[in-house]
Amino acid sequence: MQQVRVRFAPSPTGPLHIGGVRTALYNYLFARKNNGTFILRIEDTDQTRFVDGAEEYIMESLKWCGITVDEGINEGGKYGPYRQSDKKDIFRQYADLLIDKNDAYYAFDSRDQLDKLRKDADKEGKTFIYNASARNSRQNSLSLPEAEWKQRLKDGAPYVIRYRMPLNEDIHFDDLIRGHIVVNTSTLDDKVLFKSDGMPTYHLANIVDDHLMEISHVIRGEEWLPSLPLHIMLYRSFGWDAPLFAHLPLLLKPDGEGKLSKRDGDKMGFPVFPLYWPYGETAKGYREEGYYPEAFINMLALLGWNPGTEKEIFSMSELIDAFSIDRVHKSGSRFNPEKAKWFNHQYLMQRTNKQLAIEFREFLRIQGFHHDIGQIETLVGLVKDRVSFVSEIWNETDFFFKSPETYDKDAIKKRWKPETPAQLLELKEVLAGIEDFKPDAMESKVKSWIEAKGYNTGAIMNAFRIVIVGASRGPHMFDIISWLGKEETLKRIDKGVSVIGKSL
RNA sequence: GGUCCAUUCGUCUAGUGGCUAGGACGUCAGGUUUUCAUCCUGGUAACAGGGGUUCGAUUCCCCUAUGGACUACCA
Secondary structure: OOOOEEEEOOOOOOOOOHHHHHHHHHHHHHHHHOOOEEEEOEOOOOHHHOOOOHHHHHHHHHHHHOOOOOEEOOOEOOOOOOEHHHHHHHHHHHHHHHHHOOOEEEEOOOHHHHHHHHHHHHHOOOOOOOOOOOHHHOOEOOOOOHHHHHHHHHHOOOOEEEEOOOOOOEEEEEEOOOEEEEEEHHHOOOOEEEOOOOOEOHHHHHHHHHHHOOOOEEEEEHHHHHHHHHHHHHHHHHOOOOOEEEEEOOEEOOOOOOEOOHHHOOOOOOOOEOOOEOOOOOEOEHHHHOOOHHHHHHHHHOOOEOOOOOOOOOOHHHHHHHOOHHHEOOOOEEOOHHHHHHHHHHHHHHOOHHHHHHHHHHHHHHHOOOOOHHHHHHHHHHHHHHOOOHHHHHHHHHHHHOOOOOOOHHHHHHHOOOOHHHHHHHHHHHHHOOOOOOHHHHHHHHHHHHHHHOOOHHHHHHHHHHHHHOOOOOOOHHHHHHHHOHHHHHHHHHHHHHHHHHHO
16 A cells, blocks of 8 residues: 555634544544654635634644644655645646646636626526636637737736636546545536636645645545545646545534534534634634543544444544544534533543642632642542533532632521531530541541431531531532531531521 | 535434344433432433335435535635
């Protein structure tokens, strides 16, 4: 088998969305699986849509995801330049080559003229196609006398170079995911290959670049499938062997209306981008929402591909091991925010308490709390199975850091009895007498006290929880008070009994 | 409108010419728990429809329906 070389080729028109990340991921997995090369190529042939910062955003996104680039603008490589605008002269040469072969021609029609033709055709319920049946009545080097179009070129009249699509010919080709496809050239038009601004269009640039970079497999989104016949024709015109093609299914909007787009931003309640986009209309990113890159990648990998086993948690190297193109689906898939959270929870659970403590300490710092890392470690161990994100740990542990300011009314209504205050003050004395403020030791002492007095365990413990936590929530009571320490625990009992007593 | 692509539980999916059509997320119920979660157990729920082919089709073929992509001097 030929050396595997694949490319991810985004255009820097804004932040890369998760569909693009998945395309990059599948290219990357395929390259690694086959000991191939993963290339990042920037397709910036549309000068009008160029967005500052997008190129860096793309690179940073891949880096965050753990997708490492072998050849690219930063990495170098002997197939450069890796930014298409840096080689527009080369593309021009290839466009000229097609003209010489009579497979392309100059066209002078203005944008307005063509727009009008399209609109007029539309009014009659027809479609204007710039192809063999139309080109003779247009202004181009095929219809105009040679002297005239040469004069126009000499005069510097604006023109584009179009591909001369043959009439009524069946083009056969294969897609690694979709199988054999046949399209008749009569339904295709004479696509513009080279624009009047001196830049190639995508169609020319991607064929020439893929050839020059010796790309072996083109793995890209399904939206490119309709232009594949044109691309096949271009390879044929140049006399080049075409790479193998695999068109990936689309990522759909969660509300079931078409493909996911950048505009879907935050409105569905989940990010569409890997990272925060700081320019213009800003957008949230998975990184800033607290997702682990491993979880994000794991989730994305399983959206449109499946190894055929029931295994769901995959590290990047496991993905590389298991990945194959022929197990990529044909139909589009919808993203499920709930499952994304579940994935993150799985990865959070895999972290050690120490790692989580280090991460959570940053959140505490923002809240103005500074605790020993060992203490935080104990704390996250108590609540990690309740959260999907590190940021959620605060919601589960706020009462560790500050004494309750209010006490949940429903909890009081349900758990606070006339005898409760007296019992809690008794409990306070029991706790005051305990030297070793460890969960297990306290639990047995408190329980034997409850038993000796003939009290109801549930009643005591729930009321106790209210004065310590302020509500009916949180981890095991003895874990909580052990962490708080004796002094704070006794203080909270006094405060709770007093404040709740006044409110009744 | 034209061309092309697709169609298994609500979602992501497994799967086969003959199965009680499997799993995960969600959801519901029960259990565990001093609370809330977690956890455990169980339930719910799908082969788009119609024709063929076949002894037998969810699986193969055709048609229809539905969904989607493309239809720019954008990628």
